[in-house]
Amino acid sequence: MNLNIVALIPARSGSKGIPDKNIKLYKELPLFVHSINIALKSKYINDVYVSTDSEEYRNIAIEYGANTTPLRPPEISDDLSPDIDTFKFLIDTFEDNNEKKPDIIIHLRPTYPNRNIDILNDTIECFVKNMDKYDSLRTVSPIKKTPYKMYHIDNNILIPIISSYKKFKEPYNQPRQQFPDTYLHNGCIDILKTNIIKYGLLSGKRILPYIMKEDDIHDIDDLIDFELSEKKV
Secondary structure, three states: OOOOEEEEEEOOOOOOOOOOHHHOEEOOEEHHHHHHHHHHHOOOOOEEEEEOOOHHHHHHHHHOOOEEOOOOOHHHOOOOOOHHHHHHHHHHHHHHOOOOOOOEEEEOOOOOOOOOHHHHHHHHHHHHHHOOOOOEEEEEEEEOOOHHHOEEEEOOEEEEOOOOEOOEOOHHHOOHHHOOOEEEEEEEEEEEEHHHHHHOOOOOOOEEEEEOOHHHOOOOOOHHHHHHHHHHO
16 A cells, blocks of 8 residues: 555644543543554554644653644634644644655544544555545444434524425425435544645545444543443443
């Protein structure tokens, strides 16, 4: 596989739900270190980068064998900062250092401490085999509730998320069997061609789906997730 593949682990310090969530100990290691370890185990990933706004986090990343970008400025490190800013910052780091940009970036969110190495390697293999046809790969999980019957509320009016589908004027009033199977982006592994970032994109128009089983999902968002995940594993 003659490609330069790097992993990017964004680990900002400003979590409000759980203060310093990304370094909270999980199975005796800071949470984001599990993502570093799994990336280092992959036979396809050449380098692992942690992008953070914290000197403490940066030192932890280096201690466990990761490279780091310069500290991210506050304006791209708050709750509403889009992921694309972190990826652009990584690319800027390569350019500033006159280093060759990677061909592929593996996005590993720090809230998945229990990724399976076989799944990680398999997603990379799947994407590389098909990268002439796709811009990116995303892991997804089947969902039981169909979005064709979902709404949002605006000015106390119930607004259908999907207002038309095929021949149906009101798809939300149709039996669910009329609709295709739907999937949720579970955030476990994202893979993308580096060259789409310059267009402000992280997925592009053609996304390769990688369907995961529900038992393989271990996303951690709050303290309850922490406790349940540690017990489950």
